[in-house]
Amino acid sequence: MASQLFKTARVHWFDHKDMLVQLNSGTAADKLITHADMLRVGGPREFTDCDFCAAQEWYTRVTGVNQFVMHKCIQPDKLTYMQSRCSTVLAPEWCHMKRNYNIALGTVAGSPGSRCLFVSAEPEKLMQHGASDGAMIWRKRMSPYQTTFCDMSTFAQYNLHDFDFIILTVNGLTPIIPQEGNPPIFLYAHDHHHPKILERVPLLLAQNPMAIFTPYPTIWAKYFDIPKTTKVIFTPYFSDTLWATMNTDFENRPLDVLILGTTGHAYQERAAIHKLMKDKKLPFKFQIWNAAAPCIQTEAISATGYGPPVMNMWFQFLSKARICVFGQDNWGYLVNKYAEILGACSLMVAPDLPDCRRGGLIANHHFIPISRPVTTQLIPQLIELSACFNKYAPIALNGFRWFRDKMETYEYTEFWNAVDGMLQGCIDE
Numbered sequence: 001m002a003s004q005l006f007k008t009a010r011v012h013w014f015d016h017k018d019m020l021v022q023l024n025s026g027t028a029a030d031k032l033i034t035h036a037d038m039l040r041v042g043g044p045r046e047f048t049d050c051d052f053c054a055a056q057e058w059y060t061r062v063t064g065v066n067q068f069v070m071h072k073c074i075q076p077d078k079l080t081y082m083q084s085r086c087s088t089v090l091a092p093e094w095c096h097m098k099r100n101y102n103i104a105l106g107t108v109a110g111s112p113g114s115r116c117l118f119v120s121a122e123p124e125k126l127m128q129h130g131a132s133d134g135a136m137i138w139r140k141r142m143s144p145y146q147t148t149f150c151d152m153s154t155f156a157q158y159n160l161h162d163f164d165f166i167i168l169t170v171n172g173l174t175p176i177i178p179q180e181g182n183p184p185i186f187l188y189a190h191d192h193h194h195p196k197i198l199e200r201v202p203l204l205l206a207q208n209p210m211a212i213f214t215p216y217p218t219i220w221a222k223y224f225d226i227p228k229t230t231k232v233i234f235t236p237y238f239s240d241t242l243w244a245t246m247n248t249d250f251e252n253r254p255l256d257v258l259i260l261g262t263t264g265h266a267y268q269e270r271a272a273i274h275k276l277m278k279d280k281k282l283p284f285k286f287q288i289w290n291a292a293a294p295c296i297q298t299e300a301i302s303a304t305g306y307g308p309p310v311m312n313m314w315f316q317f318l319s320k321a322r323i324c325v326f327g328q329d330n331w332g333y334l335v336n337k338y339a340e341i342l343g344a345c346s347l348m349v350a351p352d353l354p355d356c357r358r359g360g361l362i363a364n365h366h367f368i369p370i371s372r373p374v375t376t377q378l379i380p381q382l383i384e385l386s387a388c389f390n391k392y393a394p395i396a397l398n399g400f401r402w403f404r405d406k407m408e409t410y411e412y413t414e415f416w417n418a419v420d421g422m423l424q425g426c427i428d429e
Helices: 004-015 035-041 051-063 076-088 092-097 133-141 195-205 217-223 268-277 314-318 337-343 354-358 374-387 389-428
Strands: 019-022 030-033 115-120 146-151 165-169 185-188 211-214 231-234 255-260 286-289 321-325 347-350
Touching: 004 019, 004 035, 004 051, 019 051, 030 051, 035 051, 051 076, 133 389, 211 217, 211 389, 217 231, 217 354, 231 389, 255 268, 255 374, 268 286, 268 374, 314 337, 321 374, 321 389, 337 347, 337 389, 347 374, 347 389, 374 389
Parallel strands: 115 146, 115 165, 165 185, 185 211, 211 231, 255 286, 255 321, 321 347
Antiparallel strands: 019 030
């Protein structure tokens, strides 16, 4: 289900053109939505067949001002819901849902724009309206392209030459497609250590893919023999930049220290931190959180049939404490917390990993390196940091500025530049 406005916007998106929208059936005053606006917030949502409801919700996201006006709606049962969407999208806890790139999904014959076949283990998560956090990132990354998402078992039904490039997410079932004779093939490589992935990756690399996109370039270069012709592109898997709400009110935070991270067998250092801190009486207020993230549902829209958006109010939880601490895993992954803690404007105490430096984070400027071994040095370090926090607060602010200034570029612009540059190279040849 989609309004005519949605279909028109999709054409304008790929034509790189501005468009006029009418917000109310009772007025002829059209409003301009530029292509730059579309790049910033995406297109109209597919919640209704009513062009006016869709335009009002869309223009609300563009302007940051509630644009809803009562009108004679062709779907009166949706009118109240669309009215609520216009106010909900402006709420701070929903700011990360402001962007909507459904207009980029699927290929349409005759439309301009490079066409991509994106082979995923769970493509349905990328297609639903309330895409989860990681899926939302990929949907936005793929926004400049006509992208068809498919799973590992059905990709064979597609003619690869109907597409300009192919992205394969790496797991134990990723199809082996030779680069020679096919459109450019890119791999998205996340975890490296699962046995089936360790078995599959050499076969994938033997096909000489054009590039590997990964948030962990150091790890993948260490564990695999990557062909010299295959580029390795740093592609973070952080939460959307619009999640961040700058909270510089350090004085009124209820906690001094928040200890973070799951403590399974792959996280021995985190387990050591938890063991060290548990049940201790220390001269600062602290909390231990050993789950991945608190998931807080602030609006249940699953009843509407459009899929429930998972609301991870993680940054608000992180900003409860002046200082957030976590340890390394067994391999040295650059985990999401590197962006999330800094985005919450908390002082991060964490491992100084190679991929952290690759992302431009400087120890003792953007964050504080964790003292090791944690069994002997961590508590004195945290006592010093909490007792003299004003001295270290500028580091927290530097970390937030890094997040604010760099993550938009890392998440999207550099990805687009890398893809477009390599595709252009193929055309030139």
